[in-house]
Amino acid sequence: MFMASPTSTPAVPGKSDITLKIITQRNANPKLTNRLLEIATTAFRDDQTFGWRYPTRHKYPAHHRHMFWRYLGNELLDPTIWVVVAYITDNGIEVPVGYSTWQRRGPGTAEAVKGRDNWLQKSERNLFALHESLNNFLFPNPSAYKPAIDLMAKVFEETENLVKQMPQFENHLHLNILVVDPAYQRRGIGEALVRWGVNKSIKEGLPCALEASRAGKRVYTKCGFEEIQTCDGLHPTPEKPWQEGMHCREEGCQFGVGSFMIFVPPSFHLQ
Template sequence: MYLREAKLSDMPTVGRIGARAFIDDPLFAVVEPGRYTYYKDYEAGWVRRVREKALKPEARVILAVDEGTEEITGFAIWVREGDDPAAYHWRNEGGILKRIEFKLLSIEDKITILFSPKSRSEDPAALSRLDEAIEQAAMGTWSQEGRQIRWHLHILGVDPSWHRRGIGGLLVSWGMKNGAKEGAICSLESSPAGRALYEKLGFKAVGVWAPFEGFKEKFEHVTAPMMVWQPDTAEANGAGKAKTANGNAIKDGSVNGARKGE
């Protein structure tokens, strides 16, 4: 299994994996109540959202790929937050022409969405509330001192047919290794299914995210721990290796390939 950065041509596959991986997740049960009845709409929504995130200069979509078959088995969307030199480098990687290209593609996508049929799977009010909750978390917990400079794991998805093979940990290690090199923390909001993995890797809960609090009472039980991984001080200074909670060096998170606007 190896990692590489996604190309835009990978987004349909990434979206399909996300749709399968999260179909029974409590959060998506709220925002996509019609996901079983209108599965194609639900899947198309996933493809649209991962492509939209991939077009942001601060985001990197990292893929796990099987060496034997070249099948994409999982993905992680990492977002580099902060105003430090490393964050500036990630946002501007590829130069001005690449940024213009991605901006034009983003505008093209917005026009396409405007004239596309509305998804029958989604609850627009719940999605709007979720977007607000993400912004509130960014301005609240994640804006506190010591947390602005970070790699944020926006979402981690592994194809259900490839579960329990270490793929999730490999994808998380990409952000941890970059965080260790740059002296940046890693942050995330965990799904119920993912918490054990993150704790094993050394993440610690720093709060509880309740995206639907005050929205509809029946959804207020849908919460997620907000978790942080701190890089080893020695690694941040260029020595040693990033460690898991057990003190073991994390797996190699190097990436083959480059971010391309295909």
């Protein structure tokens, strides 16, 4: 069994009120997971790419919330993923205000994380996957626009293939999600959650990769990430003709356009 990490040192200079903790299925009680789902659904309510993929999500809030539970529930059981929750103390009470999930990827992963897994957790993981597959079959999300979902999935697949081709990125950390309660934004919380991954990258000698929205690019750049290329699955190009699910044919349209970014630890430059 592995429990939450102890209170961290300040993750961002001048932001000593932010505490970061790692949670797993063992210590993620329903009150906490409900709070994290509330944060995610609120923060992504008006996100362009989520809105395009799930255009009628406001009519089906239970399905939209369950989609985030499917992500989070799986990540809490996956030994390759660290779920990092940010807390601040508000009127003497520790309040969860955001979270990020970082996944170790590559051929060296199984050996590196074997201490984070056990037979019981594997069984829980398999049961969770079976339950969610059955639930998705019986109660599909009515707000899902599958052509757009498939297009965005291809974008993530393309960036992952690009990572595999990069020197020294055979094993790397990937930021799966970063989310902060809108009521607590602009207080250094997102930066603290990003720097957790950067610090792990430096400590373990692992590069990092992520797909950033235009709004999120600033904080990643501040933490040392650099843009490699744009991510755009919703507009046609000479190599990618128009198909259902795309947003428009307007040249230069920035709807849903993001950035593929990487962080390379300083030790790599010394090799």
